Amino acid sequence: MNDSCNISTSKSNVKEPIELELQRIEEDCVHSGKAQFNAGARWACYHYWLGIPSVVLSALAGAAFLKNHADIAAGLSTFAAVFMIANSLYEKAIQIYRDVPRKMRAAHRVEERVVELRALQTQTGEQTLTEMGVIRSPGVDITELIEQARKVTACKEPIEALHSLANIHPGEQVDRLRDNVIERIQQFPLQWIFASTTYSRDGRVIAKRPAMNMLGAELSESNERTIQASMIRDYGMFLGITVQSAILPALEVLRQEHRLREADFVELSRHSPIVPNGRAMLFGKALFSGYDGDFVTALHLLVPQIEHMVRTHLKQTGALTTTLDAEGIETENGLSTLMALPETEDVFGKDLVFEFKALFCDPFGHNLRNELAHGLLDDGDCRSAASIYAWWLSLKLVFNTWWNTRAASVQDEEKVDKEGEGESHA
Known part of the structure; x- marks a missing residue:
């Protein structure tokens, strides 16, 4: 990873593709993740500076969609393990946040975000159980x-x-x-x-x-x-x-x-x-x-x-x-x-x-x-x-x-x- 001086000079080079990626994610998620990413320039610097892979963006945006469109998620859960996927996305996002250096956590509200994501992870974890079915085998005569x-x-x-x-x-x-x-x-x-x-x-x-x-x-x-x-x-x-x-x-x-x-x-x-x-x-x-x-x-x-x-x-x-x-x-x-x-x-x-x-x-x-x-x-x-x-x-x-x-x-x-x-x- 480059030092902070190199980061500031190269930030503009990566800002545009990252903002485009954010826009694509928001569109895929019916704009429900927009509140998460309304500061494109800040996220661009944050993403590059801390070396956070783009999966955190997908994780947060996908999770935001499920949070804001619970009725859609409930319908989709009939056909796919939507809440299980959301639970996994929250877990990935939390893990990535925890890799942020301690000295930089306060500036980016990392601890607050982790607490919020943990609560959402718990909620989707409970909902995951509703997506699971019971597999029964023939009885055994004992x-x-x-x-x-x-x-x-x-x-x-x-x-x-x-x-x-x-x-x-x-x-x-x-x-x-x-x-x-x-x-x-x-x-x-x-x-x-x-x-x-x-x-x-x-x-x-x-x-x-x-x-x-x-x-x-x-x-x-x-x-x-x-x-x-x-x-x-x-x-x-x-x-x-x-x-x-x-x-x-x-x-x-x-x-x-x-x-x-x-x-x-x-x-x-x-x-x-x-x-x-x-x-x-x-x-x-x-x-x-x-x-x-x-x-x-x-x-x-x-x-x-x-x-x-x-x-x-x-x-x-x-x-x-x-x-x-x-x-x-x-x-x-x-x-x-x-x-x-x-x-x-x-x-x-x-x-x-x-x-x-x-x-x-x-x-x-x-x-x-x-x-x-x-x-x-x-x-x-x-x-x-x-x-x-x-x-x-x-x-x-x-x-x-x-x-x-x-x-x-x-x-x-x-x-x-x-x-x-x-x-x-x-």
Whole structure:
């Protein structure tokens, strides 16, 4: 870019074509963007001086058209994703404004424009949801799976029935999910060459999946992100089926045949090696709440305790779980950061780490930890398949670590008894 002296001398050379471009944009937008660009000379200098590409002009003018002609936009949205396009245009304009050097922002009201554009982006984001349709697939008959889950849990002693519930599903296998996604990419390559955007229920863009690059022989970092996002999406679908066909039917039988108490779950948590010291009461209350059908309470208790559990076991292996800033203040890292540590897979295994990410802290997944922390979950969300599965996964971890420790202890006692019998015979 030239310095300011060169800019002032060359401004007249670029002013005319830029003004012509502005005029063309205004005409294309039925003059609705005119208010945005009524100072052609100022915009010409601004455009050239700051190196802002012409896309900002198109973005603002196109967005202005949709803002000023909402009735036309609503009609067009029947045939095309008009509000989605507008939302994208606002996003591009905001990004370009943010690239303006800080010392020049006040003179050009950059901060004011960003605030205004953010409000318009939020509005079009909400309207984007009205343009989306529901894609339905044929239903799946899970009657046999439900009956099988009931039979596995029925007519057993309480501890055996609880064991059956905790192991009603083996958990997801990350290698299998990955292989399935890669196989689909190879079979249907066209559907992967387009990027995708994930919106929240209030119209915010919360995640973007890049397009697959089919040319390289090796998977790029961008391709890996696409594969991971697709794995998490598949996981969400399998999760719903698992909850409806296995977890809830087995839980219903357990509740019908056995009346467990909160104290039972607290005691179970107290003797489970995965539960950190001093957290048995909280884990026990959470597990009992889910057993009792109160998944709202269960989720609110479990999510922070799971994060603390992960942090505790990572610390025990020597992993660094905090961040030290320039002023010497040390803060604990959140679950998303903890999941990215290399030690995490060593401690919990890659399958469980994937489930933790997909359930609690990935924007492509259910993101329960962050949604809960920001108060974004409503009553229905706390009773969703993801919330029920999160409770069941916690039960599985707490129960099975206790069960395995108990089994190992019994084996050790039997071994000691046999050795004692051998010595007495001798």
